[in-house]
Amino acid sequence: MDFATFDSARRDLIQVGAAFHARGWAPATSGNFSARLGGGDIAITASGRHKGRLDEAGIMIVDAEGGSIDGGKPSAETALHLQIYRLLPHVGAVLHTHSPGGVAFSRAFPASTAWAVEGHELLKALPGHTTHEASVTLPIVANHQDMAVLAASVAPHLSTQPAPPAYLIRGHGLYAWGRDVAEAERVVEALEWLFAADLAERQYRASGARA
Amino acid sequence: MDFATFDSARRDLIQVGAAFHARGWAPATSGNFSARLGGGDIAITASGRHKGRLDEAGIMIVDAEGGSIDGGKPSAETALHLQIYRLLPHVGAVLHTHSPGGVAFSRAFPASTAWAVEGHELLKALPGHTTHEASVTLPIVANHQDMAVLAASVAPHLSTQPAPPAYLIRGHGLYAWGRDVAEAERVVEALEWLFAADLAERQYRASGARA
Amino acid sequence: MDFATFDSARRDLIQVGAAFHARGWAPATSGNFSARLGGGDIAITASGRHKGRLDEAGIMIVDAEGGSIDGGKPSAETALHLQIYRLLPHVGAVLHTHSPGGVAFSRAFPASTAWAVEGHELLKALPGHTTHEASVTLPIVANHQDMAVLAASVAPHLSTQPAPPAYLIRGHGLYAWGRDVAEAERVVEALEWLFAADLAERQYRASGARA
C-alpha cells in the first residue's frame, strides 16, 4: 500500500487542522492529527500548537515507537495514534477531535459503552458501508491520563471484525481514521454530522406534537 | 429557454459546493449538484469528491440518460437529477444536500409524508410564491438504495400541479431545483432557514411561560 | 448632519451584506440594506440579489419617494426604509434582516406585541443605552404584503419618545437603523446576540436542576 510523502502529509494535516478548528472541533490547541509515511514513520501535529493555524513547524515526525525523529515534541496522545497504525495495517491517517456533541453524549449517558445510530444515508460515508439499512456503533471507553491504561481499554475494540470506524473517549473526544487524511476527514465529518442530526432529532421529538 | 454553458455551469457548481459545505450541508463528500447545459447534457459533480473543495476535475458531463461523456464517474444518484430534468422541463439546476435539520425532522416523525410550514415571509423566496399568506409542502419519500425504486416513489410528486419546490428523502436529505444554479441555491437556502426557524420556534414554545 | 457619499455607502452596504449573509441573516436573496446620501437620495440594495455576494451593480439609488434614479429595480420593501428616514431624521442607514431567532420568537408567541429583555450589558450597544439596568423593547407588527398597510402599523412605533432601536415583523424579520451603516450594523449584531442569549437562557432553565 502506498502511504504519503512527508510533504503531502504535512500539507494535508495543516489543511485538516484549519478546517476542523473552524468547526470548533479542535479548540484551545486540543486535537492531534497524523499520517503514516512511506517509510513507516508517522507525521503528527506537534504538541501545544493552535490547530487552526498550523505551519510547517507544527508538523513533526516520529518513528513507529513514538520517538521524535526531528526534535519536535510529540503529543502525549501519540501512543493512541501508534496503536491504531499497529493494529489496523490499512490505516494511513488518524484524526483526534474534541467535539461538544460527541463529548456531551458520552457524559449525558455515563453508563453507555457505545454510541450507535442506524438508518442514516450518511452511514455510507463510512468505509465498508454501502447502504443506509445498517447501523454504526462507536465504542466508548473511559478517559484516563495514563496512556497505557487508555490504550489497553481501546485494544479489544480495534480487534473486532470489522473494526469500528472510530471510537469515543468519555468526556474527551473522538479518534477516527482512514486509509489517508481525506478518508479520515470524511469519517470525522460524517460522525460529527450524525451527532448533530441525532441531537436535532431528539429536540424535534422533545418539542412534542405536530409531525 | 437558455441553459448554461459548461464553463459557467462548472463555475457556479464549484461556488455552490463551497458555500454549502461551509454550512454543513454537504459533509463527508456527500451531496451532488448539477446544471442542465445548452445541448441537453448535464454538468454534475463527480462521485466521491469533497464538495467544499471542488476543482475543475470535480465537475463532469453526462448525457440525458446518465452516460458519462468525459470519462468521469457519475454519482449513483444521477438518476434522481435526470428524473427532475425529464419531468420538469423548465428546471436548469438540481442541488442535493444533507442537512441535519431536514433529516432530523424526517426521522423524528417517521409516519409523516410531508414537511410543511405556512405564514413565513421567506416562502416568497420559493418560485411561484408571492405572499407569506400561503404554505409550502415538501413531500417526504422513503429512502432506498435502488435508484429505480426511489425514483418511482418520487415521480408522482413531480407530476402535481404545481410541483413542489423540493422533496425530502427520509433519513437522507433534500433534493431542490430551480431554473438555474442561482435559483436552486436560493431554494436550498430558504428551506434550510425554514428548517432552522421551525426548530427554534418549537424550542421557544417548549421553553414555556413568558411571551 | 453629514450623510454618506454614494461610493462609501456602496462599500459599506456590500460589506454588511457579506457579513450578514455569512451569519444566516440574509438567506435566499432576502434582506435589504440602505444608507441615506448627502443629497437626500437613498442608496439601497437592488431587488433579488444574493446579499452575500453583492457587487457594485447590486446597489442602486432611489430618491426620497422611492423612484429609481439609476434604472435599478428597487425592492418592494423600499417604502419601509423611506418611512424610517422620514420619521427619524437622524437616521443614516436602515438594515432589514431575516433571522431564524427573531422570527421564531414572533411566531412562538403570536399574541405578543413586543419582544423585550432587560439587564443585559449588551443593551449598551444600542443607541441611547448607557447602563445594563434597563430594558429594550422591540415592537412586533403583523406582516402584510401591502406596504401601505404595513407602514401604517409601523408608524405609531416610530413616533414614540424615544423611538425603539428596531422593530420586528411577525414571521418576517427585523428592521433596524442607526446614524450610519456602522451603527445600524451594531444594532443588528446586538439584537441577534440577544435573541440567541435569550433562547439559550430558556434552554438552560428548561434543562432543569443544577445551577
Place this chain on the structure above:
Amino acid sequence: MDFATFDSARRDLIQVGAAFHARGWAPATSGNFSARLGGGDIAITASGRHKGRLDEAGIMIVDAEGGSIDGGKPSAETALHLQIYRLLPHVGAVLHTHSPGGVAFSRAFPASTAWAVEGHELLKALPGHTTHEASVTLPIVANHQDMAVLAASVAPHLSTQPAPPAYLIRGHGLYAWGRDVAEAERVVEALEWLFAADLAERQYRASGARA
C-alpha cells in the same frame, strides 16, 4: 518575565479580535483585548471599534494606571484589565468576551455564585490543569456600571490560591487571561467549548430515554 513588544501585541490582538468576532463572542463592538508590554504599559483595543475588523489605529497604549499614552480613547472597562495585571503579575494578556452561552448560564441561575464543570479532558487546556479528574470553577460576580464597585467584587477572587482561569460577570460576559495572548486565547476557546458542551449535555439528558 518577557512581555510583548507593541508591534507583536498589536498583531496578536488584531488577530484574536477577528477570530472571536467570527465566533460571535465580540458582537456590536463589545469585548476588549489587551496585552502587557515590556515597559509596563498595556496595549488595549480602543473603545467603540468593530472587534472583528481592527486595524492598527484600533489598538492603543495606556499606562499601568489607565492613562492614555497615545491619545486614543480607552474602554471604560480598562480598569478591570489593569486590576488583573496588578494582582496577577505573571499575566501578559487579558481578553474580555461576551458569549451567549456564558451569559445565558449566569442569567438562568441568578443565585449561583460560580459556574463549574468537572471531568472534562479539555480542562487540561487551562493553565495548571494536568488531568481531567479535576474541576474548574469560574466565579460569577454581579454586573455594575461603576468600575470601582465591580473591581471590588472581583478582587477577592483574584486573590485565591490558585487563582481561577477567568471569571464571569452576570448578564455581561467573561474575563480571561494568560501569560500571553496565545494562552489567554486558549483559555477563552476552552471555556466557550465547555459552555457549549455543558448545554448540549443538558439537552441530551432533557431529551430523555435512550442512552
